Amino acid sequence: MHKIGWLRLPLGITYLFLYTPIVVLVIMSFNISKTPFVWKGFSTRWYAELFQNELVRQGFINTMIVAVSATILATILGTLLAIGISRYFRSALLEAYSLAPAIIPDLALAIGLLVFFSLMGVTLSLVSVLLSHVVFGMAFVAAVVIARMGQTDSSLEEASRDLGGNAFTTFFKITLPSLAPGIIAGALLVFTLSLDEFVVAYFTNGPATPTLPIVIYSMVRFGVTPEINALAALLLLVSFTFVLSAQRITRLTDSV
Protein backbone atom coordinates (compact mmCIF):
# COMPACT_ATOMS: atom_id res chain seq x y z
CA MET A 1 0.00 0.00 0.00
CA HIS A 2 2.73 2.44 0.92
CA LYS A 3 5.29 2.78 -1.79
CA ILE A 4 8.22 5.10 -1.35
CA GLY A 5 10.42 4.14 -4.28
CA TRP A 6 12.52 7.00 -5.58
CA LEU A 7 11.18 9.28 -2.84
CA ARG A 8 13.82 7.73 -0.59
CA LEU A 9 16.31 9.97 -2.35
CA PRO A 10 14.94 13.40 -1.30
CA LEU A 11 14.15 12.01 2.14
CA GLY A 12 17.75 10.84 2.49
CA ILE A 13 19.15 14.13 1.20
CA THR A 14 17.02 16.07 3.68
CA TYR A 15 18.21 14.05 6.67
CA LEU A 16 21.80 14.17 5.46
CA PHE A 17 21.53 17.94 5.03
CA LEU A 18 19.90 18.45 8.42
CA TYR A 19 22.16 16.22 10.49
CA THR A 20 25.63 16.37 8.90
CA PRO A 21 26.35 19.85 10.33
CA ILE A 22 25.20 18.77 13.77
CA VAL A 23 27.28 15.59 13.72
CA VAL A 24 30.39 17.44 12.48
CA LEU A 25 29.89 20.12 15.13
CA VAL A 26 29.75 17.57 17.92
CA ILE A 27 32.68 15.49 16.62
CA MET A 28 34.85 18.60 16.33
CA SER A 29 34.07 19.56 19.93
CA PHE A 30 36.30 16.60 20.91
CA ASN A 31 39.08 17.68 18.58
CA ILE A 32 42.39 18.35 20.30
CA SER A 33 43.37 20.94 17.68
CA LYS A 34 42.84 24.66 18.16
CA THR A 35 40.83 24.90 14.92
CA PRO A 36 37.66 22.85 14.62
CA PHE A 37 38.17 22.07 10.91
CA VAL A 38 40.63 19.22 10.72
CA TRP A 39 40.60 16.25 13.06
CA LYS A 40 43.87 15.93 14.99
CA GLY A 41 42.93 13.66 17.88
CA PHE A 42 40.51 13.12 20.74
CA SER A 43 40.40 15.43 23.72
CA THR A 44 37.92 16.87 26.21
CA ARG A 45 40.06 19.94 26.88
CA TRP A 46 37.55 22.31 25.25
CA TYR A 47 34.84 21.23 27.64
CA ALA A 48 37.22 21.90 30.51
CA GLU A 49 38.05 25.35 29.12
CA LEU A 50 34.37 26.05 28.57
CA PHE A 51 33.60 25.49 32.24
CA GLN A 52 36.39 27.95 33.12
CA ASN A 53 34.95 30.63 30.84
CA GLU A 54 33.52 33.36 33.07
CA LEU A 55 31.57 35.04 30.24
CA VAL A 56 29.85 31.78 29.31
CA ARG A 57 29.08 31.03 32.94
CA GLN A 58 27.49 34.45 33.44
CA GLY A 59 25.56 34.16 30.19
CA PHE A 60 24.30 30.77 31.24
CA ILE A 61 23.05 32.11 34.57
CA ASN A 62 21.30 35.05 32.86
CA THR A 63 19.70 32.74 30.34
CA MET A 64 18.47 30.37 33.04
CA ILE A 65 16.90 33.26 34.96
CA VAL A 66 15.05 34.40 31.85
CA ALA A 67 14.13 30.93 30.57
CA VAL A 68 12.77 29.63 33.87
CA SER A 69 10.69 32.75 34.61
CA ALA A 70 9.49 33.03 31.03
CA THR A 71 8.44 29.38 31.09
CA ILE A 72 6.41 29.82 34.27
CA LEU A 73 4.66 33.01 33.11
CA ALA A 74 4.10 31.90 29.52
CA THR A 75 2.75 28.52 30.62
CA ILE A 76 0.18 30.04 32.98
CA LEU A 77 -0.92 32.78 30.58
CA GLY A 78 -0.85 30.53 27.52
CA THR A 79 -2.88 27.75 29.17
CA LEU A 80 -5.57 30.13 30.39
CA LEU A 81 -5.63 31.78 26.99
CA ALA A 82 -6.03 28.45 25.20
CA ILE A 83 -8.93 27.45 27.46
CA GLY A 84 -10.56 30.86 27.05
CA ILE A 85 -10.20 30.76 23.29
CA SER A 86 -11.36 27.23 22.58
CA ARG A 87 -13.98 26.80 25.34
CA TYR A 88 -15.56 30.23 25.57
CA PHE A 89 -14.80 32.41 22.57
CA ARG A 90 -14.56 29.87 19.73
CA SER A 91 -13.41 32.68 17.49
CA ALA A 92 -10.97 31.96 14.67
CA LEU A 93 -9.91 35.59 14.65
CA LEU A 94 -9.02 35.62 18.36
CA GLU A 95 -7.22 32.32 17.97
CA ALA A 96 -5.15 33.80 15.14
CA TYR A 97 -4.46 36.85 17.31
CA SER A 98 -3.28 34.63 20.16
CA LEU A 99 -0.90 32.72 17.92
CA ALA A 100 0.36 35.79 16.05
CA PRO A 101 3.37 36.41 18.33
CA ALA A 102 4.73 33.02 17.23
CA ILE A 103 4.43 33.85 13.53
CA ILE A 104 5.32 37.53 13.30
CA PRO A 105 8.91 38.18 12.07
CA ASP A 106 11.12 38.14 15.14
CA LEU A 107 13.08 41.20 14.04
CA ALA A 108 9.89 43.30 13.75
CA LEU A 109 8.79 42.15 17.21
CA ALA A 110 12.28 42.87 18.56
CA ILE A 111 12.47 46.47 17.35
CA GLY A 112 8.82 47.08 18.27
CA LEU A 113 9.64 46.05 21.82
CA LEU A 114 12.81 48.16 21.81
CA VAL A 115 10.76 51.20 20.79
CA PHE A 116 8.08 50.31 23.33
CA PHE A 117 10.51 49.93 26.24
CA SER A 118 12.39 53.11 25.37
CA LEU A 119 9.16 55.09 25.16
CA MET A 120 7.96 53.71 28.49
CA GLY A 121 11.29 54.58 30.07
CA VAL A 122 12.03 50.94 30.90
CA THR A 123 15.77 50.33 31.35
CA LEU A 124 16.81 47.39 29.21
CA SER A 125 17.75 44.43 31.38
CA LEU A 126 16.93 40.77 31.89
CA VAL A 127 13.43 41.88 32.89
CA SER A 128 12.74 43.41 29.47
CA VAL A 129 14.07 40.22 27.83
CA LEU A 130 11.81 38.16 30.08
CA LEU A 131 8.73 40.28 29.27
CA SER A 132 9.52 39.90 25.57
CA HIS A 133 10.07 36.14 25.71
CA VAL A 134 6.76 35.63 27.48
CA VAL A 135 4.78 37.09 24.57
CA PHE A 136 5.84 34.53 21.96
CA GLY A 137 6.31 31.75 24.51
CA MET A 138 2.68 32.19 25.49
CA ALA A 139 1.61 31.81 21.88
CA PHE A 140 3.48 28.49 21.60
CA VAL A 141 1.91 27.17 24.81
CA ALA A 142 -1.52 28.30 23.60
CA ALA A 143 -0.99 26.52 20.26
CA VAL A 144 -0.05 23.22 21.93
CA VAL A 145 -2.85 23.41 24.52
CA ILE A 146 -5.48 24.37 21.92
CA ALA A 147 -4.41 21.33 19.89
CA ARG A 148 -4.74 19.22 23.02
CA MET A 149 -8.21 20.61 23.71
CA GLY A 150 -9.27 19.53 20.26
CA GLN A 151 -8.51 15.94 21.29
CA THR A 152 -10.15 16.02 24.71
CA ASP A 153 -13.84 15.60 25.31
CA SER A 154 -15.62 18.66 26.64
CA SER A 155 -18.61 16.54 27.71
CA LEU A 156 -16.85 15.72 30.99
CA GLU A 157 -16.71 19.41 31.83
CA GLU A 158 -20.37 19.82 30.91
CA ALA A 159 -21.26 16.83 33.10
CA SER A 160 -19.33 18.35 35.99
CA ARG A 161 -21.16 21.64 35.56
CA ASP A 162 -24.53 19.93 35.23
CA LEU A 163 -23.87 18.02 38.43
CA GLY A 164 -23.44 21.31 40.21
CA GLY A 165 -19.64 21.64 40.14
CA ASN A 166 -18.71 25.31 40.06
CA ALA A 167 -16.33 26.75 37.50
CA PHE A 168 -13.46 26.44 39.98
CA THR A 169 -13.96 22.74 40.75
CA THR A 170 -14.56 21.93 37.11
CA PHE A 171 -11.37 23.71 36.13
CA PHE A 172 -9.07 22.06 38.68
CA LYS A 173 -10.64 18.59 38.74
CA ILE A 174 -11.51 18.10 35.08
CA THR A 175 -10.06 20.65 32.67
CA LEU A 176 -6.53 20.96 34.03
CA PRO A 177 -5.74 17.23 34.43
CA SER A 178 -6.98 16.46 30.93
CA LEU A 179 -4.80 19.22 29.51
CA ALA A 180 -1.72 18.41 31.61
CA PRO A 181 0.25 16.68 28.83
CA GLY A 182 -0.29 19.64 26.51
CA ILE A 183 0.66 22.11 29.22
CA ILE A 184 3.86 20.25 30.13
CA ALA A 185 4.82 19.89 26.49
CA GLY A 186 4.17 23.61 25.95
CA ALA A 187 6.31 24.49 28.97
CA LEU A 188 9.21 22.37 27.70
CA LEU A 189 8.99 24.07 24.30
CA VAL A 190 8.96 27.58 25.80
CA PHE A 191 12.00 26.75 27.88
CA THR A 192 13.86 25.52 24.81
CA LEU A 193 12.80 28.56 22.80
CA SER A 194 13.84 31.03 25.47
CA LEU A 195 17.13 29.23 26.06
CA ASP A 196 18.06 29.54 22.39
CA GLU A 197 16.41 32.83 21.45
CA PHE A 198 18.78 35.44 20.07
CA VAL A 199 17.14 38.18 17.96
CA VAL A 200 14.60 39.49 20.47
CA ALA A 201 17.09 39.20 23.35
CA TYR A 202 19.72 41.05 21.29
CA PHE A 203 17.45 44.09 20.96
CA THR A 204 15.73 44.10 24.34
CA ASN A 205 18.67 43.30 26.60
CA GLY A 206 20.88 45.70 28.50
CA PRO A 207 24.64 45.61 27.85
CA ALA A 208 25.48 44.41 31.36
CA THR A 209 23.50 41.18 31.28
CA PRO A 210 24.14 39.21 28.07
CA THR A 211 22.20 35.99 27.72
CA LEU A 212 23.96 32.86 26.49
CA PRO A 213 22.96 33.27 22.80
CA ILE A 214 24.32 36.84 22.89
CA VAL A 215 27.58 35.52 24.34
CA ILE A 216 27.69 32.88 21.59
CA TYR A 217 27.06 35.55 18.96
CA SER A 218 30.02 37.63 20.09
CA MET A 219 32.20 34.50 20.33
CA VAL A 220 31.29 33.43 16.79
CA ARG A 221 31.85 36.93 15.44
CA PHE A 222 35.24 37.01 17.10
CA GLY A 223 36.39 33.76 15.56
CA VAL A 224 36.02 30.04 15.43
CA THR A 225 37.17 28.03 18.45
CA PRO A 226 36.42 24.46 19.53
CA GLU A 227 35.14 25.93 22.78
CA ILE A 228 32.05 27.08 20.85
CA ASN A 229 31.72 23.53 19.56
CA ALA A 230 31.73 22.20 23.10
CA LEU A 231 29.10 24.72 24.15
CA ALA A 232 27.09 23.91 21.02
CA ALA A 233 27.19 20.19 21.75
CA LEU A 234 25.89 20.75 25.28
CA LEU A 235 23.11 23.07 24.12
CA LEU A 236 22.10 20.63 21.39
CA LEU A 237 21.85 17.92 24.03
CA VAL A 238 19.57 20.09 26.19
CA SER A 239 17.33 21.13 23.27
CA PHE A 240 17.02 17.60 21.92
CA THR A 241 16.17 16.22 25.36
CA PHE A 242 13.51 18.83 26.04
CA VAL A 243 11.85 18.70 22.63
CA LEU A 244 11.85 14.89 22.53
CA SER A 245 10.39 14.80 26.07
CA ALA A 246 7.67 17.23 25.02
CA GLN A 247 6.91 15.02 22.05
CA ARG A 248 6.91 11.87 24.18
CA ILE A 249 4.58 13.32 26.80
CA THR A 250 1.94 14.33 24.27
CA ARG A 251 2.22 11.07 22.36
CA LEU A 252 2.17 8.76 25.39
CA THR A 253 -1.21 10.09 26.40
CA ASP A 254 -2.56 10.18 22.87
CA SER A 255 -2.27 6.43 22.60
CA VAL A 256 -4.22 5.92 25.84
Added chain:
Amino acid sequence: MSLSTNTRKNSGRGASRRRALSARAIFAGPGLLYITAFMTIPLILIFVYSFFTRGRFGGVVWEFTLANYSRLFESVYVNVFISSVVIAGTTTLLALVLGYPTAYAITRLPPKWRTIALILVVLPFWTNFLIRTYAWIILLNSEGPVNSTLVSLGIIGAPLGLLYTPGAVIVGLLYAYLPLVVLPIYASLERADRQLLEAASNLGANRFRTFIDITLPLSLPGAMIGAIFVFVPSLGNFVVPELLGGGKTVMVGNLIRDQFLEARDWPFGAVIALFTVGLLVLLFAVQAAIARKINGKQVSHA
Protein backbone atom coordinates in the same frame (compact mmCIF):
# COMPACT_ATOMS: atom_id res chain seq x y z
CA MET B 1 -47.18 31.29 37.82
CA SER B 2 -46.15 30.97 34.25
CA LEU B 3 -44.84 34.50 34.42
CA SER B 4 -42.66 33.73 37.42
CA THR B 5 -41.10 30.62 35.84
CA ASN B 6 -40.52 32.62 32.74
CA THR B 7 -38.69 35.35 34.55
CA ARG B 8 -36.74 32.79 36.52
CA LYS B 9 -35.70 31.12 33.32
CA ASN B 10 -34.68 34.41 31.85
CA SER B 11 -32.73 35.52 34.86
CA GLY B 12 -31.12 32.07 34.95
CA ARG B 13 -30.06 32.43 31.36
CA GLY B 14 -28.81 35.93 32.07
CA ALA B 15 -26.77 34.67 35.00
CA SER B 16 -25.23 31.87 32.99
CA ARG B 17 -24.42 34.32 30.25
CA ARG B 18 -22.78 36.58 32.81
CA ARG B 19 -20.89 33.57 34.18
CA ALA B 20 -19.73 32.67 30.69
CA LEU B 21 -18.68 36.25 30.14
CA SER B 22 -16.69 36.41 33.35
CA ALA B 23 -15.14 33.01 32.59
CA ARG B 24 -14.07 34.38 29.22
CA ALA B 25 -12.51 37.38 30.90
CA ILE B 26 -10.70 35.31 33.52
CA PHE B 27 -9.28 32.80 31.05
CA ALA B 28 -8.55 34.74 27.91
CA GLY B 29 -8.31 38.24 29.37
CA PRO B 30 -4.77 38.27 30.78
CA GLY B 31 -3.25 36.60 27.72
CA LEU B 32 -5.03 38.84 25.23
CA LEU B 33 -4.06 41.92 27.23
CA TYR B 34 -0.46 40.75 27.37
CA ILE B 35 -0.30 40.19 23.61
CA THR B 36 -1.87 43.58 23.04
CA ALA B 37 0.64 45.28 25.33
CA PHE B 38 3.77 43.47 24.16
CA MET B 39 3.05 42.81 20.51
CA THR B 40 0.24 44.95 19.13
CA ILE B 41 1.18 48.22 20.79
CA PRO B 42 4.88 47.81 19.89
CA LEU B 43 3.87 47.20 16.27
CA ILE B 44 1.58 50.22 16.30
CA LEU B 45 4.47 52.23 17.75
CA ILE B 46 6.71 51.20 14.85
CA PHE B 47 3.97 52.36 12.51
CA VAL B 48 3.68 55.71 14.32
CA TYR B 49 7.46 56.17 14.45
CA SER B 50 7.69 55.63 10.71
CA PHE B 51 5.99 59.01 10.14
CA PHE B 52 8.27 61.09 12.34
CA THR B 53 11.76 62.53 12.25
CA ARG B 54 14.75 60.69 13.64
CA GLY B 55 16.17 61.67 17.00
CA ARG B 56 19.87 62.26 17.37
CA PHE B 57 20.65 59.18 19.45
CA GLY B 58 17.89 56.88 18.33
CA GLY B 59 14.29 57.53 19.26
CA VAL B 60 12.22 60.11 17.48
CA VAL B 61 11.47 63.84 17.24
CA TRP B 62 7.75 64.51 16.93
CA GLU B 63 7.84 66.26 13.56
CA PHE B 64 5.63 64.64 10.95
CA THR B 65 7.34 63.57 7.73
CA LEU B 66 6.93 61.15 4.84
CA ALA B 67 10.64 61.30 4.05
CA ASN B 68 11.27 57.90 5.64
CA TYR B 69 9.00 56.31 3.08
CA SER B 70 10.43 58.15 0.09
CA ARG B 71 13.93 57.08 1.17
CA LEU B 72 12.90 53.49 0.45
CA PHE B 73 13.15 54.32 -3.24
CA GLU B 74 16.79 55.44 -3.09
CA SER B 75 18.83 53.16 -5.30
CA VAL B 76 21.00 51.87 -2.41
CA TYR B 77 17.95 50.46 -0.70
CA VAL B 78 16.23 49.30 -3.87
CA ASN B 79 19.34 47.27 -4.65
CA VAL B 80 19.30 45.69 -1.21
CA PHE B 81 15.62 44.78 -1.68
CA ILE B 82 16.32 43.21 -5.05
CA SER B 83 19.28 41.17 -3.87
CA SER B 84 17.38 40.15 -0.73
CA VAL B 85 14.41 38.98 -2.76
CA VAL B 86 16.71 37.03 -5.08
CA ILE B 87 18.48 35.32 -2.17
CA ALA B 88 15.30 34.68 -0.14
CA GLY B 89 13.50 33.57 -3.33
CA THR B 90 16.26 31.12 -4.26
CA THR B 91 16.21 29.76 -0.71
CA THR B 92 12.43 29.33 -0.88
CA LEU B 93 12.61 27.56 -4.23
CA LEU B 94 15.28 25.16 -2.96
CA ALA B 95 13.28 24.57 0.22
CA LEU B 96 10.23 23.61 -1.86
CA VAL B 97 12.23 21.41 -4.23
CA LEU B 98 13.71 19.50 -1.31
CA GLY B 99 10.86 19.88 1.19
CA TYR B 100 7.94 18.84 -1.01
CA PRO B 101 9.22 15.39 -1.98
CA THR B 102 10.43 14.91 1.59
CA ALA B 103 6.95 15.63 2.95
CA TYR B 104 5.44 13.43 0.26
CA ALA B 105 7.83 10.61 1.12
CA ILE B 106 6.88 10.85 4.79
CA THR B 107 3.16 10.47 4.00
CA ARG B 108 4.04 7.18 2.27
CA LEU B 109 5.91 5.74 5.24
CA PRO B 110 4.14 3.20 7.47
CA PRO B 111 2.11 5.15 10.08
CA LYS B 112 4.35 4.41 13.05
CA TRP B 113 7.41 5.71 11.18
CA ARG B 114 5.72 8.92 10.07
CA THR B 115 5.80 10.57 13.49
CA ILE B 116 9.46 9.67 13.97
CA ALA B 117 10.33 10.93 10.48
CA LEU B 118 8.55 14.22 11.17
CA ILE B 119 10.21 14.68 14.55
CA LEU B 120 13.59 14.15 12.91
CA VAL B 121 12.79 16.90 10.41
CA VAL B 122 11.62 19.36 13.05
CA LEU B 123 14.20 18.60 15.74
CA PRO B 124 17.04 20.77 14.37
CA PHE B 125 14.64 23.71 14.18
CA TRP B 126 14.34 23.69 17.96
CA THR B 127 18.07 23.99 18.52
CA ASN B 128 20.05 27.18 18.85
CA PHE B 129 19.95 29.05 15.59
CA LEU B 130 23.40 30.64 16.03
CA ILE B 131 24.91 27.24 16.59
CA ARG B 132 23.29 25.89 13.45
CA THR B 133 24.75 28.79 11.51
CA TYR B 134 28.15 28.36 13.18
CA ALA B 135 28.17 24.72 12.03
CA TRP B 136 28.25 25.93 8.43
CA ILE B 137 31.26 28.16 9.10
CA ILE B 138 33.10 24.97 10.00
CA LEU B 139 31.69 22.93 7.11
CA LEU B 140 32.29 25.53 4.39
CA ASN B 141 35.68 26.73 5.60
CA SER B 142 38.51 26.38 3.09
CA GLU B 143 40.08 23.73 5.37
CA GLY B 144 36.67 22.39 6.36
CA PRO B 145 35.05 19.01 5.74
CA VAL B 146 33.19 19.97 2.55
CA ASN B 147 36.31 21.19 0.79
CA SER B 148 38.54 18.38 2.04
CA THR B 149 35.96 15.78 0.96
CA LEU B 150 35.67 17.30 -2.49
CA VAL B 151 39.45 17.48 -2.85
CA SER B 152 40.03 13.91 -1.67
CA LEU B 153 37.34 12.66 -4.05
CA GLY B 154 39.21 14.46 -6.81
CA ILE B 155 36.16 16.53 -7.75
CA ILE B 156 38.07 19.74 -7.25
CA GLY B 157 41.80 20.37 -7.40
CA ALA B 158 42.08 23.02 -4.74
CA PRO B 159 39.74 24.17 -1.93
CA LEU B 160 36.99 26.52 -3.08
CA GLY B 161 36.15 29.78 -1.37
CA LEU B 162 32.70 28.63 -0.31
CA LEU B 163 32.35 30.73 2.81
CA TYR B 164 31.42 34.43 2.64
CA THR B 165 29.48 34.08 -0.62
CA PRO B 166 25.78 34.53 -1.46
CA GLY B 167 25.70 30.75 -1.93
CA ALA B 168 26.77 30.25 1.68
CA VAL B 169 24.00 32.62 2.79
CA ILE B 170 21.44 30.62 0.82
CA VAL B 171 22.66 27.33 2.32
CA GLY B 172 22.51 28.82 5.82
CA LEU B 173 18.99 30.15 5.32
CA LEU B 174 17.85 26.86 3.78
CA TYR B 175 19.29 25.03 6.75
CA ALA B 176 17.50 27.35 9.15
CA TYR B 177 14.06 27.15 7.58
CA LEU B 178 13.74 23.82 5.74
CA PRO B 179 11.79 22.19 8.61
CA LEU B 180 9.20 24.98 8.35
CA VAL B 181 8.37 24.05 4.78
CA VAL B 182 8.10 20.29 5.31
CA LEU B 183 5.50 20.53 8.11
CA PRO B 184 2.68 22.45 6.38
CA ILE B 185 3.14 20.48 3.15
CA TYR B 186 2.94 17.23 5.10
CA ALA B 187 -0.20 18.44 6.88
CA SER B 188 -1.93 19.41 3.63
CA LEU B 189 -0.96 16.13 1.94
CA GLU B 190 -2.34 14.21 4.90
CA ARG B 191 -5.56 16.16 4.68
CA ALA B 192 -5.88 15.62 0.94
CA ASP B 193 -8.86 13.34 0.71
CA ARG B 194 -7.57 9.77 0.62
CA GLN B 195 -10.84 8.56 -0.84
CA LEU B 196 -10.48 11.03 -3.67
CA LEU B 197 -7.05 9.57 -4.39
CA GLU B 198 -8.32 6.02 -4.23
CA ALA B 199 -11.25 6.86 -6.46
CA ALA B 200 -8.91 8.41 -8.99
CA SER B 201 -6.68 5.36 -9.11
CA ASN B 202 -9.71 3.02 -9.21
CA LEU B 203 -11.00 4.94 -12.17
CA GLY B 204 -7.78 4.15 -13.92
CA ALA B 205 -5.85 7.37 -13.51
CA ASN B 206 -2.17 6.54 -13.28
CA ARG B 207 -0.12 7.74 -10.35
CA PHE B 208 1.36 10.64 -12.24
CA ARG B 209 -2.05 11.96 -13.36
CA THR B 210 -3.50 11.45 -9.89
CA PHE B 211 -0.62 13.45 -8.49
CA ILE B 212 -0.90 16.30 -11.02
CA ASP B 213 -4.71 16.53 -11.00
CA ILE B 214 -5.48 15.90 -7.35
CA THR B 215 -2.59 15.73 -4.91
CA LEU B 216 -0.68 18.75 -6.17
CA PRO B 217 -3.60 21.24 -6.18
CA LEU B 218 -4.80 20.02 -2.78
CA SER B 219 -1.35 20.45 -1.27
CA LEU B 220 -0.79 23.87 -2.83
CA PRO B 221 -2.12 25.84 0.18
CA GLY B 222 0.28 23.97 2.48
CA ALA B 223 3.17 24.51 0.09
CA MET B 224 2.36 28.23 0.02
CA ILE B 225 2.35 28.43 3.81
CA GLY B 226 5.71 26.67 3.81
CA ALA B 227 7.05 29.08 1.19
CA ILE B 228 5.94 32.09 3.25
CA PHE B 229 7.56 30.59 6.37
CA VAL B 230 10.86 30.43 4.49
CA PHE B 231 10.69 33.59 2.41
CA VAL B 232 9.71 36.20 5.01
CA PRO B 233 12.11 35.13 7.81
CA SER B 234 14.89 34.82 5.21
CA LEU B 235 14.40 38.46 4.23
CA GLY B 236 14.54 39.52 7.87
CA ASN B 237 17.49 37.37 8.87
CA PHE B 238 20.59 39.41 9.64
CA VAL B 239 22.70 36.77 11.36
CA VAL B 240 23.24 34.39 8.43
CA PRO B 241 24.27 37.16 5.96
CA GLU B 242 26.68 38.48 8.56
CA LEU B 243 28.24 35.18 9.66
CA LEU B 244 28.15 33.23 6.39
CA GLY B 245 28.07 36.13 3.93
CA GLY B 246 30.91 37.89 5.71
CA GLY B 247 28.97 41.15 5.72
CA LYS B 248 29.29 41.35 1.93
CA THR B 249 25.76 40.14 1.36
CA VAL B 250 23.42 42.70 2.86
CA MET B 251 19.78 41.71 3.30
CA VAL B 252 16.69 43.59 4.48
CA GLY B 253 17.31 42.25 7.99
CA ASN B 254 20.82 43.75 8.09
CA LEU B 255 19.38 47.07 6.99
CA ILE B 256 16.86 47.09 9.84
CA ARG B 257 19.43 46.01 12.41
CA ASP B 258 21.88 48.72 11.27
CA GLN B 259 19.25 51.48 11.36
CA PHE B 260 18.42 50.63 14.96
CA LEU B 261 21.78 49.74 16.45
CA GLU B 262 24.30 51.63 14.32
CA ALA B 263 22.83 54.46 12.22
CA ARG B 264 20.36 55.17 15.03
CA ASP B 265 17.71 56.12 12.49
CA TRP B 266 14.75 54.45 14.17
CA PRO B 267 11.99 55.87 11.95
CA PHE B 268 13.65 54.63 8.78
CA GLY B 269 14.37 51.26 10.41
CA ALA B 270 10.68 51.18 11.37
CA VAL B 271 9.64 51.70 7.74
CA ILE B 272 11.74 48.75 6.57
CA ALA B 273 10.48 46.55 9.40
CA LEU B 274 6.88 47.44 8.56
CA PHE B 275 7.64 46.34 5.04
CA THR B 276 8.46 42.80 6.26
CA VAL B 277 5.33 42.63 8.44
CA GLY B 278 3.17 43.99 5.61
CA LEU B 279 4.66 41.47 3.21
CA LEU B 280 3.85 38.64 5.63
CA VAL B 281 0.24 39.78 6.00
CA LEU B 282 -0.14 40.26 2.26
CA LEU B 283 1.29 36.82 1.43
CA PHE B 284 -0.96 35.16 4.01
CA ALA B 285 -3.98 36.94 2.50
CA VAL B 286 -3.05 35.69 -0.98
CA GLN B 287 -2.55 32.20 0.42
CA ALA B 288 -5.94 32.26 2.15
CA ALA B 289 -7.69 33.42 -1.02
CA ILE B 290 -6.10 30.66 -3.10
CA ALA B 291 -6.80 28.05 -0.42
CA ARG B 292 -10.48 29.08 -0.38
CA LYS B 293 -10.65 28.79 -4.13
CA ILE B 294 -9.10 25.32 -4.16
CA ASN B 295 -11.27 24.05 -1.31
CA GLY B 296 -14.37 25.55 -2.95
CA LYS B 297 -13.57 23.68 -6.15
CA GLN B 298 -13.20 20.46 -4.20
CA VAL B 299 -16.62 20.93 -2.60
CA SER B 300 -18.34 21.78 -5.87
CA HIS B 301 -16.86 18.66 -7.49
CA ALA B 302 -18.20 16.50 -4.70
